[in-house]
Amino acid sequence: xxxxxxxxxxxxxxxxxxxxxxxxxxxxxxxxxxxxxxxxxxxxxxxxxxxxxxxxxxxxxxxxxxxxxxxxxxxxxxxxxxxxxxxxxxxxxxxxxxxxxxxxxxxxxxxxxxx
Amino acid sequence: xxxxxxxxxxxxxxxxxxxxxxxxxxxxxxxxxxxxxxxxxxxxxxxxxxxxxxxxxxxxxxxxxxxxxxxxxxxxxxxxxxxxxxxxxxxxxxxxxxxxxxxxxxxxxxxxxxxxxxxxxxxxxxxxxxxxxxxxxxxxxxxxxxxxxxxxxxxxxxxxxxxxxxxxxxxxxxxxxxxxxxxxxxxxx
Numbered sequence: 105x106x107x108x109x110x111x112x113x114x115x116x117x118x119x120x121x122x123x124x125x126x127x128x129x130x131x132x133x134x135x136x137x138x139x140x141x142x143x144x145x146x147x148x149x150x151x152x153x154x155x156x157x158x159x160x161x162x163x164x165x166x167x168x169x170x171x172x173x174x175x176x177x178x179x180x181x182x183x184x185x186x187x188x189x190x191x192x193x194x195x196x197x198x199x200x201x202x203x204x205x206x207x208x209x210x211x212x213x214x215x216x217x218x219x
Numbered sequence: 220x221x222x223x224x225x226x227x228x229x230x231x232x233x234x235x236x237x238x239x240x241x242x243x244x245x246x247x248x249x250x251x252x253x254x255x256x257x258x259x260x261x262x263x264x265x266x267x268x269x270x271x272x273x274x275x276x277x278x279x280x281x282x283x284x285x286x287x288x289x290x291x292x293x294x295x296x297x298x299x300x301x302x303x304x305x306x307x308x309x310x311x312x313x314x315x316x317x318x319x320x321x322x323x324x325x326x327x328x329x330x331x332x333x334x335x336x337x338x339x340x341x342x343x344x345x346x347x348x349x350x351x352x353x354x355x356x357x358x359x360x361x362x363x364x365x366x367x368x369x370x371x372x373x374x375x376x377x378x379x380x381x382x383x384x385x386x387x388x389x390x391x392x393x394x395x396x397x398x399x400x401x402x403x404x405x406x407x408x
Contacts, residue, residue, distance in 0.1 A: 144386025178311025180404035191405040
């Protein structure tokens, strides 16, 4: 009985870890930032946000499926605020996000991927 | 005496209104001027032309986006339509290349600096901020959302971003964000 409960709890915990999208964190010069993507209710989305004060701008774009075609969304962009989000309603699926930041000193990061 | 008072009041009101508009225009012009100085000759000619009068209009922003799309198509990238976001305040596109950054050369050539200025112009000024914040909060509450009371404009933006990412923002909440948001880019229906 105890073993069955333990297996059930472990399975539940693993399932929770698998369905919650994990944020990934990156660094560009003195700028730290993170990002993740999600898909819910036919909306694909990607978020990029600064996690310290060394960032000047951030971008986010999402890879989504619509009408059986996989597409890259246009990237959101901001340098007025600490984060931006791209929401793509009407999507059938989504699998990746791409995230980029510019540091205050002009260091531009590569595009990083969230899964 | 009474007529003089009316004339004086009218002049004062016109002056205040003029200062308010001109203050925003001056700030926008200053930002464009400093960008032109900072980037210098590295700024591509088409974007320099759009910004050289120290003013960026919607038509110029739209033209820069369309030029980007045309450039991508000429490069063999399959572009899926011009996309309108946030009730038309932002423009974009989707593309179906396997490389996510296949559009980068065309963005650098036709759009990057123009977009930077355009996005900056969408942010409310300090004077506009409280009015827009109040409308944004009311809209979200009327939509059945629960943003924290007395949120700042940025708090509301973050609420929309996180609720949207979590899949719990209502369609009406998305409509509010389309109307007011600066950082949440939402495709129009």
